[in-house]
Amino acid sequence: MPAGHNPWAAPAPSTAHQHPWAAPSPAVPPTFGAPQPGEQLPREPLSIAAIGAAGMLLSPVALGLSALALRRHRRRPARGRSLAVAAATIAVAQLGVAAVAVPVALSWEHGDETTVASEQLPPETDPPEVDPADDAPDDDGKAPAEEWQDWHDETDPDRPTATGPVLSVLLSPGECFRPYEGVLGEEDEEVEVVELAELVACDAPHSAEAFGYVGLLAPGAEWPGREALNDLAFQACDTMVAPYVLDMWKLTSPEGDVVVNAYLPLQEDWEKAGHRDVVCFLESPEADNSLTSGLRGDPATYDHTQRYYLRLTHGMETAVLSYPYDATLARLGEWADRIADEAEAQSVQLRGSVWDSRPAQVGALQLADARDAEAAYWREVAAAPDEDTFHDRLEDTDAWDEAVSYEAAFREVIGLPSEW
Numbered sequence: 001m002p003a004g005h006n007p008w009a010a011p012a013p014s015t016a017h018q019h020p021w022a023a024p025s026p027a028v029p030p031t032f033g034a035p036q037p038g039e040q041l042p043r044e045p046l047s048i049a050a051i052g053a054a055g056m057l058l059s060p061v062a063l064g065l066s067a068l069a070l071r072r073h074r075r076r077p078a079r080g081r082s083l084a085v086a087a088a089t090i091a092v093a094q095l096g097v098a099a100v101a102v103p104v105a106l107s108w109e110h111g112d113e114t115t116v117a118s119e120q121l122p123p124e125t126d127p128p129e130v131d132p133a134d135d136a137p138d139d140d141g142k143a144p145a146e147e148w149q150d151w152h153d154e155t156d157p158d159r160p161t162a163t164g165p166v167l168s169v170l171l172s173p174g175e176c177f178r179p180y181e182g183v184l185g186e187e188d189e190e191v192e193v194v195e196l197a198e199l200v201a202c203d204a205p206h207s208a209e210a211f212g213y214v215g216l217l218a219p220g221a222e223w224p225g226r227e228a229l230n231d232l233a234f235q236a237c238d239t240m241v242a243p244y245v246l247d248m249w250k251l252t253s254p255e256g257d258v259v260v261n262a263y264l265p266l267q268e269d270w271e272k273a274g275h276r277d278v279v280c281f282l283e284s285p286e287a288d289n290s291l292t293s294g295l296r297g298d299p300a301t302y303d304h305t306q307r308y309y310l311r312l313t314h315g316m317e318t319a320v321l322s323y324p325y326d327a328t329l330a331r332l333g334e335w336a337d338r339i340a341d342e343a344e345a346q347s348v349q350l351r352g353s354v355w356d357s358r359p360a361q362v363g364a365l366q367l368a369d370a371r372d373a374e375a376a377y378w379r380e381v382a383a384a385p386d387e388d389t390f391h392d393r394l395e396d397t398d399a400w401d402e403a404v405s406y407e408a409a410f411r412e413v414i415g416l417p418s419e420w
Contacts, residue, residue, distance in 0.1 A: 044083075051083045051090075059094040168197045168263040171210040171279045173244070174296055176202040178289055202294035207287055208261070209295050212240035212280035223270050231325040233262045237280035238322040242314040245282075246297025248321075249417060256285025258295065260321070305356055305414050312349050316342035329387050336382035336390075343375035343403075355414075363410035370403040 165180045180196035200206045214236040216229070224232070237260055242248055251258040261283045265275035284290045299307060319342045324331040350368040355361045377399035384390035412418040 048083060051086060055090075059090075059098070165196045166199050168195055168279055169265075169275070169277055171197060171263075171281070173211050173213065174202075174209070174294070176200055176204075176206040176209045176291070176294060177281075178205075178207045179287075203292065205289035206291050207289050208281045208283045209291065210279055210281045211244040211296070212237055214278040214280060216276050216278055219274060219276065221276075223267050226267075227326060229264055233264050233278045233280075234260065234325050235322060236278070237262050239318055240280060241282070241321060242317050244297065245295050246299065246302070247310055247416065248313070248317045249411070249419075250295065250297075251282070253285075258282050258284060258291075303415070305360070306416055308353070309410075309414060309416070312346060312353075316346050318342075329384075329390065332387070332390055333382045333384070336378045336394075340375040340378035340382065343371045343378065347371040347375070357413070359413045360410070363406070363413045367403070367406045367410045370399075370406040374399045374403045 166177075171177065177197040177199050180198040197208075202209065214233065216232050216236070217224070223229075241251075241260060245251060259282070261281055263279040263281070265277065269275040282295055302310065316339065319335075319339045322335065322338075324335055347368040350364045350371065353364065355364055377396075381390060381393045384393055408418040
């Protein structure tokens, strides 16, 4: 044993060279896509595109791009993963906001749309079934007024209830009034001033109630003449009566029928001041203060079946009311033909509706038969060869009277007032 050699000491590292014919040590290959020393990770372009789409509010595009970007991040390292996550988060939030905001905006838009016009079912369509169970009544058994807001002009609760003299052209629907009797002249003579009206509460005695406001012709149009102006005004006013009162039978009484009237612009105001507006109003039979309540209908006082029937009758009621002011034979014939058309349309709807009781169903079929007979009567009136014959045929009211009796019976069955 050589001197100084410890047998238990660790062997010294070998300094021998590798054999020149030995196989070289295998080199470890670099990981695919891994950065080499000193090299920076690339940025994933889809992450950048996703965050850009989210910023442009293209939520579906941003969500798709972020999903692709995250998938590519799992396959190989790259910068921008946080951008893809942020884009996906923003896109989901945008879609959630849109899912809530769009239905709210649409319901708000449709809820604000109101018109004062009767929705008459066209004759060629099948009328809907009448089922009071679908009406969602209030505690008192009546349906909420909102159901008819598309054809009924509700009173503004914030509108002040003023009384006293006001210009007739400034009257608004629902305001009750009587002719203003002012003191004019040196002799303090009481005279009626047609340009003024005295506003009163509708539960106080009054002679009239405004129900519509019409603009006639375009600005700059020439004065059409008093007769033509009356015809235009009353044809327009007549169409608004039924949607305003809802039940036209309220306008009849043993003392006489409430009539349609209007305040029209004078020729001087038409030509110099450009007035084209007409105020339509309902007036007591003798133009006295015999009215003691408002005439505007309240849909909440009717159930579903009653409202459906009243809406069904408005076409014919309006046609009967629109007697031509300029009553030439041709226009009288058109008026009678229009009533016949509406009577036939009402008959179709009465037959096609499913009423809520057997007595109502039987009464509707009987009224439909009466309307068919009434339509034939109006066709005969319309075909009169001259005005004398027209009026002679018009006075033969047997078919009309029979239809009224059947209508009264049907109204009683469904709970509407039946006194004519």
